[in-house]
Amino acid sequence: xxxxxxxxxxxxxxxxxxxxxxxxxxxxxxxxxxxxxxxxxxxxxxxxxxxxxxxxxxxxxxxxxxxxxxxxxxxxxxxxxxxxxxxxxxxxxxxxxxxxxxxxxxxxxxxxxxxxxxxxxxxxxxxxxxxxxxxxxxxxxxxxxxxxxxxxxxxxxxxxxxxxxxxxxxxxxxxxxxxxxxxxxxxxxxxxxxxxxxxxxxxxxxxxxxxxxxxxxxxxxx
Amino acid sequence: xxxxxxxxxxxxxxxxxxxxxxxxxxxxxxxxxxxxxxxxxxxxxxxxxxxxxxxxxxxxxxxxxxxxxxxxxxxxxxxxxxxxxxxxxxxxxxxxxxxxxxxxxxxxxxxxxxxxxxxxxxxxxxxxxxxxxxxxxxxxxxxxxxxxxxxxxxxxxxxxxxxxxxxxxxxxxxxxxxxxxxxxxxxxxxxxxxxxxxxxxxxxxxxxxxxxxxxxxxxxxx
DNA sequence: GCAAAAGTGTTCCAGATACACCCATGT
DNA sequence: ACATGGGTGTATCTGGAACACTTTTGC
Numbered sequence: 286x287x288x289x290x291x292x293x294x295x296x297x298x299x300x301x302x303x304x305x306x307x308x309x310x311x312x313x314x315x316x317x318x319x320x321x322x323x324x325x326x327x328x329x330x331x332x333x334x335x336x337x338x339x340x341x342x343x344x345x346x347x348x349x350x351x352x353x354x355x356x357x358x359x360x361x362x363x364x365x366x367x368x369x370x371x372x373x374x375x376x377x378x379x380x381x382x383x384x385x386x387x388x389x390x391x392x393x394x395x396x397x398x399x400x401x402x403x404x405x406x407x408x409x410x411x412x413x414x415x416x417x418x419x420x421x422x423x424x425x426x427x428x429x430x431x432x433x434x435x436x437x438x439x440x441x442x443x444x445x446x447x448x449x450x451x452x453x454x455x456x457x458x459x460x461x462x463x464x465x466x467x468x469x470x471x472x473x474x475x476x477x478x479x480x481x482x483x484x485x486x487x488x489x490x491x492x493x494x495x496x497x498x499x500x501x502x503x504x505x506x507x
Numbered sequence: 508x509x510x511x512x513x514x515x516x517x518x519x520x521x522x523x524x525x526x527x528x529x530x531x532x533x534x535x536x537x538x539x540x541x542x543x544x545x546x547x548x549x550x551x552x553x554x555x556x557x558x559x560x561x562x563x564x565x566x567x568x569x570x571x572x573x574x575x576x577x578x579x580x581x582x583x584x585x586x587x588x589x590x591x592x593x594x595x596x597x598x599x600x601x602x603x604x605x606x607x608x609x610x611x612x613x614x615x616x617x618x619x620x621x622x623x624x625x626x627x628x629x630x631x632x633x634x635x636x637x638x639x640x641x642x643x644x645x646x647x648x649x650x651x652x653x654x655x656x657x658x659x660x661x662x663x664x665x666x667x668x669x670x671x672x673x674x675x676x677x678x679x680x681x682x683x684x685x686x687x688x689x690x691x692x693x694x695x696x697x698x699x700x701x702x703x704x705x706x707x708x709x710x711x712x713x714x715x716x717x718x719x720x721x722x723x724x725x726x727x728x729x
Numbered sequence: 730g731c732a733a734a735a736g737t738g739t740t741c742c743a744g745a746t747a748c749a750c751c752c753a754t755g756t
Numbered sequence: 757a758c759a760t761g762g763g764t765g766t767a768t769c770t771g772g773a774a775c776a777c778t779t780t781t782g783c
Contacts, residue, residue: 295519295556295558297519310734334516337597339588340588361585361586363583364583366519366561366562366601368558368560368561375558377599379588460745463774463775464735464736465774466774470772485782486734487734487783488732488734489732489735489779489781490779491735491780492735492782493735493736542749669763670762685747685748686764687747687764690743692744695744699742707753709760710759710760710761711752712752712753712760712761712762713753713762714761715763
């Protein structure tokens, strides 16, 4: 017996808040809507979940299809189901958020036909549907997770410097940290190690490069 | 255009993990399945979301209809969407968890026709569908929230003693706390106040009764 | 030599931990 | 009087916060 004969069914979609840190700001990747409703407005990448597709898989697929991004950190955020959140029909959306290093952007995304654009979190336009609320929840979750996980390193390339990492914290949490205390803290977590290499960049002392001891894994700390 | 003409639609359900603390143990309320699949197995209360019904509202409605419980603390937990989690059809389930004081149980729930029963968390049977996984995630979330919120008080009646509260923590986290340190800690949070009353119970010194300063609100602390 | 960012240690404070005895009650 | 659980204070430890100067490089 097919579903449609049993219950009136809402549609199921996934929406993905894609964060990166670039040019000293938290940025998110948005897609301009090509059709009504909200035609011309910016919205989160995402779409309908296939009937035989896992939710995480669907989020990754829409991410790949619409932005060419792969290999990002992805986590389920919250499910938004207000009956009037989409004017056409009932759509329940499982929201995800994804983090990616800034380095990947130019390589993987061609920002095809200006349908895709990065916006800084603070200067983004008003979004379609309830996507403003989704983005706000995502940022709150991200900020909370910085305190008790190694999630911040998902914004950085494989090798990074301690000032890089400190920047991630300062941008997302919106306040400055003491350099010495910060270094002491993250090194005490025993999650990163020196590579032995340095990065020379500009008229100043080179910075040591570090790497995660367990690359790709987001660990709960403390 | 109705949904069924556009996409093959998964069904949407809510499932609710209902926790209480009773007789020194964390307990959860389960319903015996009356029909296939998994007929005769125990499962979480829940059901299909109405087409024009908010998700939270749906969870509260199924809770009320199936268990008579109202006024509980309710929070969205996670969304489970494995395509084969229900053998009949694709069902995406938004899982919730609810907390209620033990005192309400006898009053509100008649455990109608033995279809409903409380089980201790540790001795519960294997559940229908993927409900074992849902219950595990709920317990993890609950334990994590004890550390940084006032959620524990949702297990207690309006007026409660400090040993009551300490019991909640010890049962959920599975370890003992020092009585003096515990009292110092929770009083320093400035979330509860003395009522001036005492509870005499048994052959020993009466315990002071406290109440939440903002009843019903779960506050993030520290 | 100078500008610019990287790197480094110590002191202080607050919150967490460890720990043992007296109190009020009912029987 | 005694059994039962409720209530109290201090010393110590540990992790976080505050704080300023030296190092290395490119120009």
